[in-house]
Amino acid sequence: MRYIEPHAHMVSRVTDDYAAMVTAGCRAVCEPAFWAGFDRGSAEGFHDYFCQLTDHEPKRAARYGLPHYAWLCLNPKEAENLALAKEVLALIPEFLDRPNVLGIGEIGLNKNSRNEVAIFERQVELAVRHNQMILVHTPHLEDKWKGTNLIVDILTRTPGINPARVIIDHVEEHTVATVLDAGFWAGITLYPLSKCSPARAIDMVEIYGTQRLWLNCACDWGHSDPLAVPKTALEMRKRGHSEAAIDRLIYGNPLRFLGQNPKFQVEKTAFES
Amino acid sequence: MNRQGITDLYFAEARSRLIDLAAFLDRVERSEGPDDFRLKSLRAALHELAEPSPDKAKKILLLLSDPTPEPVAQAGDKSACGAWSGF
Numbered sequence: 001m002r003y004i005e006p007h008a009h010m011v012s013r014v015t016d017d018y019a020a021m022v023t024a025g026c027r028a029v030c031e032p033a034f035w036a037g038f039d040r041g042s043a044e045g046f047h048d049y050f051c052q053l054t055d056h057e058p059k060r061a062a063r064y065g066l067p068h069y070a071w072l073c074l075n076p077k078e079a080e081n082l083a084l085a086k087e088v089l090a091l092i093p094e095f096l097d098r099p100n101v102l103g104i105g106e107i108g109l110n111k112n113s114r115n116e117v118a119i120f121e122r123q124v125e126l127a128v129r130h131n132q133m134i135l136v137h138t139p140h141l142e143d144k145w146k147g148t149n150l151i152v153d154i155l156t157r158t159p160g161i162n163p164a165r166v167i168i169d170h171v172e173e174h175t176v177a178t179v180l181d182a183g184f185w186a187g188i189t190l191y192p193l194s195k196c197s198p199a200r201a202i203d204m205v206e207i208y209g210t211q212r213l214w215l216n217c218a219c220d221w222g223h224s225d226p227l228a229v230p231k232t233a234l235e236m237r238k239r240g241h242s243e244a245a246i247d248r249l250i251y252g253n254p255l256r257f258l259g260q261n262p263k264f265q266v267e268k269t270a271f272e273s
Numbered sequence: 274m275n276r277q278g279i280t281d282l283y284f285a286e287a288r289s290r291l292i293d294l295a296a297f298l299d300r301v302e303r304s305e306g307p308d309d310f311r312l313k314s315l316r317a318a319l320h321e322l323a324e325p326s327p328d329k330a331k332k333i334l335l336l337l338s339d340p341t342p343e344p345v346a347q348a349g350d351k352s353a354c355g356a357w358s359g360f
Contacts, residue, residue: 080348111348112339141353145338174334199283200330238282239274
């Protein structure tokens with residue numbers, strides 16, 4: 001089995017997780033910028049974090065033979081402080097040419113506040129201005145449906161957005177159709193309690209097809225599983241999906257989306273059963 | 274996969290979760306105090322399970338969601354609790 005982990009917050013994980021992921025068949029890992037579990041107090045704190053994502057963490061992953069890529073942004077959980085948010089957004093362009101940076105993400109909404117919407121719109125404009133791909137975080141639990149609708153509405157009315165270069169992550173049964181019908185890619189996040197279980201994820205794959213879907217573990221400092229994607233592949237096997245179909249979903253699909261950025265380089269050979 | 278296959282694969286897990294849910298409600302009802310919006314939402318969602326219609330997961334997720342269209346004035350607490358406080 002081979003797979004690409006398109007969404008994992010590896011700065012929060014121990015080196016044993018890298019070893020386990022590579023052993024399970026991981027061929028590349030992508031790390032969107034996110035919230036540290038507490039609010040950073042200054043733009044300098046974000047500058048250091050962006051350096052960590054684009055310099056230190058790729059070196060740590062390389063010790064396990066794993067290519068590491070990053071997405072940069074201000075996470076929506078830190079968007080309420082507009083003055084600090086604007087300072088942080090001004091830092092991002094200087095990092096965009098770094099060799100492992102794939103685009104702007106994970107931007108989006110958390111509690112669907114006016115300030116979150118304002119900063120989301122600014123980061124979408126930043127991505128368009130710099131011709132960057134976009135990775136979008138949708139809110140948690142009771143806030144997801146409303147937030148997903150707000151996000152899709154903003155993206156579809158923003159000039160210059162190509163839906164084929166935008167993935168809207170953390171979809172569930174009540175939001176997946178909204179995202180796919182608008183032409184975007186959709187990410188299914190596999191979590192032990194919230195978001196989606198392997199069985200539900202494969203339900204959605206069977207109902208909506210695999211044309212613009214990927215799976216990710218989004219492992220971070222909270223209750224999460226860095227091996228959730230290969231474990232979901234086992235779930236697909238139990239349901240009778242072929243090895244080729246599994247490979248298309250967990251390797252081919254992230255490769256098709258991420259490969260739109262020429263910086264993303266992994267083995268492109270087709271699976272042969 | 275046919276219905277027999279799906280049942281073979283998932284029945285034991287679904288049974289376990291169903292009994293966990295029943296035991297949770299027993300635990301709640303042995304305790305004192307009124308239901309808050311989370312428990313009211315959960316009890317409403319249980320009715321969906323008994324309906325002979327498709328898309329039960331989607332309907333329950335919507336029942337537990339904030340249905341309002343406009344952004345809120347301030348984010349306040351960063352975390353979500355799993356049910357809409359206006360239910």
